[in-house]
Amino acid sequence: KAGVTQTPRYLIKTRGQQVTLSCSPISGHRSVSWYQQTPGQGLQFLFEYFSETQRNKGNFPGRFSGRQFSNSRSEMNVSTLELGDSALYLCASSPPSGSSYNEQFFGPGTRLTVL
């Protein structure tokens, strides 16, 4: 089974621009979560989507948004980029289960650099 894929792997943008990152979960997985990883703040939860609905949200400003499509693929968007948005953005998918939480499988991440 193919793992979680994220595109692009690397991205360079300038302040004020916007960016869209894409994540394709493992086949059959319906939950997709996004995390931001920085040296200063570590790994922080952005949001989770399940069956095209945002099920959970972290403490990030409204410039960070996401969506999920009917095939479970997900995108996240960051508008009006700031220098502090430079980070590794990780996507994780989870298989369906009887409980509301499960093991998450992580992708390689998209490295975003804001200049």
Add this chain to the structure above:
Amino acid sequence: AQSVSQHNHHVILSEAASLELGCNYSYGGTVNLFWYVQYPGQHLQLLLKYFSGDPLVKGIKGFEAEFIKSKFSFNLRKPSVQWSDTAEYFCAVIPSGGYNKLIFGAGTRLAVHP
């Protein structure tokens, strides 16, 4: 706010030494606990998880962790480390009802010297 504390940011060991990485969380209710590992240049991957039952859980590559509810702790152990265990280790929790919202600790960088 819910948080996870990892006591050691950097650990340096020689091969065959024993390893224990501390993890404490601040949440009074039911939690689901995880240890993830990130090897150099690789994805985050799950080492082990605790949802319920036996508080001593075994994971991949000889790792184990013990959940001590009274101490809000979930420490990771390995009796004898190898050079290939060099990686960054993250403790994480999902509070009950938190769906898939992982709250991570700051991570511990482990370097194992031959």
